[in-house]
Amino acid sequence: MEPLLKLQDVSVNFAGLRALANVTFNAHGGEVRAVIGPNGAGKTTLFNAISGYVPASGGAIHFKGDPIHGLAPHDISVKGVRRTFQNGGLFPELTALENVLAGLHVHIEGSFLGIVFGSKEAREAEREGIAKARRLLDLMDLGAIADQPVKDLSGGQQRMVEIVRTLAMDPPLLLLDEPVVGLSPPMRDRMMEIIRRLAGEEGIGIMLIEHVIDLVMSGSDVIVVLSSGELIAEGTPEEVRQNREVLEAYLGHV
């Protein structure tokens, strides 16, 4: 099976400091792939390199067989790689609905002149977008807070809105940067259940960075372990749990 995402010897340097060194792996659709490792291991840098926020100084990244290294973040997003951000990537002043609508930006048709003059086509496209956004929010039980600015929502609701926003365009690959950080244990379980469902039922390839090892072990199919920018292990949770190098570099200290 053709991998959804193919990383070949990907390296990232910051002013002489090697943040990622020759990372190679394949990610597949329908798979939950966790990226773990100590602080400074290069996990977020890996996400930034895949999504185009930092340039790879070496190696190649292919998505569905097409090279995406060197593309701008918005181009990579349009191709179907969507991500969330560690510190929250929502637009706080906008409502949950408007945040999801922003996620549907590419999907909502409408020429510049059509929008300025309020043409029937532009308004129809906007209404369809709104209907889709409300439907998506309803699916995640967020219908009731759709018209509230996201800055007024709880941390859990904000995480959910961000997930809905990334899902709006039915992306084949989702990169979730610490999706359960700051959530209560029941909310964490619920979020992991949703993530499992997205991979299992929708066939979405999911990569997630996570520090809660219990969740990673129970919720992921494959674990990638980074340490000092290098991939030190890749395998099922069971394999990774027994890997000596991983125990020394990371798990042993948890």
Next chain:
Amino acid sequence: MSDTKAPSVPSMTRWRRVYYLIPVIALIIPFIANEYLLWVVNAILVYTLVTVGFNLIIGNLGQLAFANTAFFGIGAYTTAILMVYFDIPYALAIVASAIVGGIAGFLASVTALRGIRLYYLAIITLAFGELMRWVYLHGDKVTDGSDGLLLPKASFFWLPLDSEAPKFYVFLLLTVLVVKATSNLMRSKIGRAIVSIRDNEAATASLGIYTARYIVLAFVWSGSVVGIAGAMFAVLTERVLPEAFGLTEVIIHFGMVLVGGAGSIVGSVLGAIALTTLPEYFRQFPGMDELFFGIIIVLVLLFLPKGLVSLLCRISPVFNERYYRD
């Protein structure tokens, strides 16, 4: 999957139709106001567009770009020069001012695109405004320098603009059209992209939105809107002077945005009304008028940090700026 029902939200579009009544009611102003009051109302219309254009950059795009007086002056001088030297009809001159203002907006956006932001963008754009004032002053072969460029009598198509009343109708028409077009723009995917850039530029790109395109678009639109305001200002004052586009003018424009409400079109209108009428009122206290002006700005920002529009938002949520159209 869910049994949660969204609470019924009043349809924004339906409620917003109330706004259409405002210009209709305004049509009677020339019948009840004297020439001086009508001049003040015309100035409010000019400054409404000045503020709407500026607010797009400051409030919606969230960039500290102060090239607004440059756009304003460029619009005014474009109309004046075309009418004085080329005998171009006023209606065409307005279009030209919009285009030249838009080009100036594009130039201002280049600095922001090159990663110059915050205080650096502020100082560069302020310098752009001062540079333009230097051009008006020293390009005296064309601009008549500090004497200012005296406009010929203007007509809008067949309507001679020889008193305040016909100017009022033309300015009202222009203001309504431009405000409506800007409102359409903001309540669409374009407006959402612009505001998203303000809130989180990196996350905006992650949604497939080409942020540079929308930064340029916001600046060009702002430059065009304020350029049109400049074309109106030229005919309102009938003489275009370099002093009208100095640093004090930037402060007035900025004051209008903040007093009205950053990021709000309704706020822009309120800010333009408040900071155009109050200085006129304070003229009766010579020497103290600027002091009063300053005090008003400080008081509003102390007690209504989100501007006058926040008073309306307390009355009804329909006054909250929203970025979609149902």
